[in-house]
Amino acid sequence: MKKILKIVLWSVLVLVVVLGGLIGVFIYKVKYGFPVSYETEAPKIDFPADKPAILLFSKTTGFRHGESIEASKPVITELAKKNNWFVYETEEGGVFNEAQLAKFSTVIFNNSTGEVINDEQKRVLEKYVENGGSLMGIHGAGDDSHHWDWYENNLLGAKFSHHPISPQFQKTDVLLDTQADSSLTAGIPKVWSHSDEWYVFFKNPREKGFNIQFTINGETINPSGNILFVTDKNYGMGKDHPVAWCKPIGKGKTFYTSIGHNEEAWKNEHFIRLIENALKWTQAGKK
Template identity: 85%
Template sequence: MRKILKIVLWSVLVLVLVVGGLLGVFIYKVKYGFPVSYETEAPKIDFPTDKPAILLFSKTTGFRHGESIEASKPVIVGLANKNNWFVYETEEGGVFNEAQLAKFSVVIFNNSTGEVINDEQKRALEKYVENGGSLIGIHGAGDDSHHWDWYENNLLGSKFSHHPIDPQFQSADILLDAQADSLITMGIPKTWNHSDEWYVFFENPRQKGFNIQFTINGDSINPSGNILFVKDKNFGMGKDHPIAWSKNIGNGKTFYTSIGHNGVAWKNEHFLKLIENAIKWAL
């Protein structure tokens, strides 16, 4: 009997250690991403002369929102066909060089997580935006796995804290902000409903000079991100909880929305209109 009890106890201990190890790896990947080699070879791109060019960048080294990424690609290509845009879609960072970036009107970080480009490529993107280019970030592009001060200061305006856990996805009314840019919000109702994984940031980007486009009532959701040993993520952003915002950066522009965790978002006509408008505004 003692032998059986001993085996059971050792089995439980091993199981706890394995689960703890896997959880630790998962948390590390979400927060930091896994180190990978950076692509540095410039790709061959045939840029059309009669269409604005959009770089759709979907590389991830952190948590991968695969469903949303795959759902987004045909949608954005469809928007490009509708509006006579050229889309170059890639997960290779070699395109982030000054010469090629200068040929794009808009760069979209499409749920890109982790450190996806090297320091030289980061400086090229910073210069690109400040000299008149535009950078758009979707959902996972706003998490805290990028470790890039310029990116955080100029695209996000705040540091990501967490997202709700129980429940992870919550329905909320999305509200047009009083200071919204009509070019970005054109054709979208003042109030519309959507269910998503609502990101919680430590600060409100409104306080950093960003132009808020849409919000949710943060008091209408359960913002707690507590899970297992994490007990300090029980706060939200309060009633004023932005979910889409923009800013002029130097001669360029940035736009970010925390909507878009899964493929459902890419079936929401109002979200699609927001992305289409944001690209038009960025152009």
């Protein structure tokens, strides 16, 4: 009997250690991404002479929102056909070289997580935006796995804290902000309903001078991110909880939305219109 009890206890201990290890690996991947090699070879791209070019960059080294990434591609392709845009979709960082990047009117970090480009490529992207280019980020592009001060300061304006756990997805109203730019919100109702994984940031990007386009009432969701041994993530952003914002950066522009965890967002006509408007806004005033 004692032998059986000892076997059971050892089995439980092994399971606990293995489970703890797996949880640790998952947390590390979400927060830092796994180390990868960085692509440096410039791709061959045939840029049409008469179309604004959009770089749809979907590389991930952290948590991969694969469902959303795959759902986004046909939607953005259709928007490109409708608006006479050229879209180059890739997960290869070699495109972040000065000569090629300058040919794009807009770069989209499409749920990109982790450190996806090297330091030299980061500097190229920073210079591209400050000299008149545009950078957009969708959902996972706003988590804390990027470890890039310029990116956090100029695209996000705030540091990611957590997202709700129980439940992870919550339906609430998306609200037009009083300072919203009509070119970014054209054709979108003042109030529309959506279910998503609502990101919580430590600070409100409004405090850093970002122009808020849409919010949710943070008091209508359960923002707690507590799970297992995490017990200090039971807070939210309060009533004023931005979910889409933008800002001029140097001669360029940035736009970010925390909406878009899964494919449901790409079925929502109002979210799609927001992405279309944002792409038009990033291109406005460019030759």
